[in-house]
Amino acid sequence: MHLDLSPDKRYYSIGELAKAFDVNASLIRFWDKEFDILKPKKNAKGNRMFTPEDVKNLQLIYHLVKERGFTLEGAKTHLKEGQKKTLDKFEIISKLETIKAQLTNIKNEL
Numbered sequence: 342m343h344l345d346l347s348p349d350k351r352y353y354s355i356g357e358l359a360k361a362f363d364v365n366a367s368l369i370r371f372w373d374k375e376f377d378i379l380k381p382k383k384n385a386k387g388n389r390m391f392t393p394e395d396v397k398n399l400q401l402i403y404h405l406v407k408e409r410g411f412t413l414e415g416a417k418t419h420l421k422e423g424q425k426k427t428l429d430k431f432e433i434i435s436k437l438e439t440i441k442a443q444l445t446n447i448k449n450e451l
Contacts, residue, residue, distance in 0.1 A: 352382065352390035362403055372402055375413055378420060401431050 359366040373379045373389060378398045381389040391399070405416040 352392060353396055355389050358391060358399060376402055376417065404431055
């Protein structure tokens with residue numbers, strides 16, 4: 342997943358997110374219906390506009406379902422029971438992966 346969360350950008354379209362996650366927009370729409378933690382706004386045309394908070398939650402859902410192999414029900418339960426703990430662990434893992442990539446880049450430049 343590659344999407345730069347710009348501090349200036351307040352909303353992301355479903356197309357941007359589908360491209361960033363390399364999934365179909367229909368999957369993002371499906372997850373929006375299935376997971377209560379996603380609360381995108383809708384513009385005048387009815388298009389979903391996701392906030393940076395929604396993007397973080399989508400990253401977490403993607404991690405649970407696509408990377409860890411949770412079922413949708415399992416992911417929902419996991420989020421309800423330990424959302425804060427899960428999010429903290431996910432953020433730590435994400436930061437460590439970023440650091441690892443930076444260190445690898447430095448190593449390759451030596």
